[in-house]
Amino acid sequence: MAGPLKPRVVIVGGGFGGLKAIRALRGANVDVTLIDRHNYHLFQPLLYQVATAELGTSEIAWPIRHLLRRQAGTRTLLGTVVGIDTQARQVELADNARIPYDYLILATGAQHAYFGHDEWEPFAPGLKTLEDATAIRRKLLLAFEAAEQERDSARRQALLTFAIVGAGPTGVELAGAVVELAHTSLAEDFRTIRPADVRVVLIEAGPRVLAAFAPDLSDYAQRALTKLGVEVRLDAAVTEVDAEGVVAGGERIAARTVLWAAGVQASPAARWLDAPADRAGRIRVEPDLSVPGYPEIFAIGDTATITMPNGKPVPGVADAAKQAGRHAAQVILARLAGRQDAMPFRYHHAGDLATIGRRAAVIDFGWIKLRGFVAWWAWGIAHIYFLIGVKNRLFVALSWLWIYLTGQRSARLITQGEADIRQQTPSVAPQPSEQPQPAKAPLGSEP
Ligand SMILES: Cc1cc2nc3c(=O)[nH]c(=O)nc-3n(C[C@H](O)[C@H](O)[C@H](O)COP(=O)(O)OP(=O)(O)OC[C@H]3O[C@@H](n4cnc5c(N)ncnc54)[C@H](O)[C@@H]3O)c2cc1C
16 A cells, blocks of 8 residues: 655756755655756866866766665656746646646756847857857867968967956866867877967956955966966956957957856746846845745755855855755755744855866965965865766876876867868868869879
């Protein structure tokens, strides 16, 4: 005979917050359903290394189903949530399926935003998903292939100019990795490209790079970037992006590759619920992380916003999403146990980290600040520790060691369709088969 129905907890999003919530519900007398539009959990902090050919995709992403295989009472669904019927207490999926819940945790993250200029997106892709990373890798590698065959010097320079918009951690890490990709891994493989030909321009609207870090660490990061060969443009707001490049601080920079690392927009979760949200679309949650008016629905991580006692919002970082996931699960368990006490979320900030190429990083733990090579080691160890699985830790550590010793990156494959360099530049030298055929030489004569 079937036992009494258990309370149903539905979690949307298998990122840092959603997975942590599931882990915190382990062993509880509840039925848990996790819904994600991807079948994998992604370690976003190392996405830029996939985009710059340092790591392969499977080194930073894991099938969610496999991660949860040992957690009884949990099922995983592949599906895209498009709405929530709060009356019927059902989650609506794109394929019209409906998943009922007693408690709901929304952990649907964020995506990049273009400050109201969505028309820039095709010219300046952002980095958020695995698909973004492999598309950027393709774009970078194709630019080098096209430059190798380009005869016009202005076009060639534009192909070898890489503009990165936004000097937060992602922009800084991308800039360092792109310049190293160009200077070490690729330069010697091409016949006509010299490292000095490559320009990497990091564009920031504000007065310093890594604005969330202490000013002395920002200064250090800027110096380290410049030493690597990155041109840093501060106080340069971007006002135009098109196929030819960007206009930043009133100056046009001809760059066939523009990457976007500025601005995020929360998932549409606030719209699904008609909930109060900030300018970036993050739901303004109650102190216990529930959505105003819906004590059974919680929003966590990048799709929610909550203010800390110091008046600042909890930052959009992985650790904050994890802490919120654990807290939302604990509130649900307390409510199921009949407790109705206020359980305000308290965020503990562990610190900020960013790497600048393969020899320098900055770390701000508040109580101690590190920079340079020591910080780079600490950054590397922390990231390897947070990866999932012994194999991935080993592979990533070995990949880094290999790149460090040889400068060679193994993931330099142009995938996703034919490598058509003419998409990058219209004036490349024609392929041999397309060259005008010379009049047939008489047999025996030299061409
Ligand atoms: C390039 C990059 C670098 C970063 N570097 C760092 C770093 O170094 N350190 C750090 O602490 N933080 C870093 N962050 C931020 C950190 O990754 C985020 O703060 C964290 O991932 C937020 O966790 P989350 O659970 O809220 O969302 P996510 O981890 O983004 O997970 C959201 C999940 O929801 C799913 N989803 C979204 N919409 C739907 C839908 N409609 N239906 C079903 N599923 C859906 C997604 O597929 C995804 O699996 C970085 C972010 C990026 C993009």
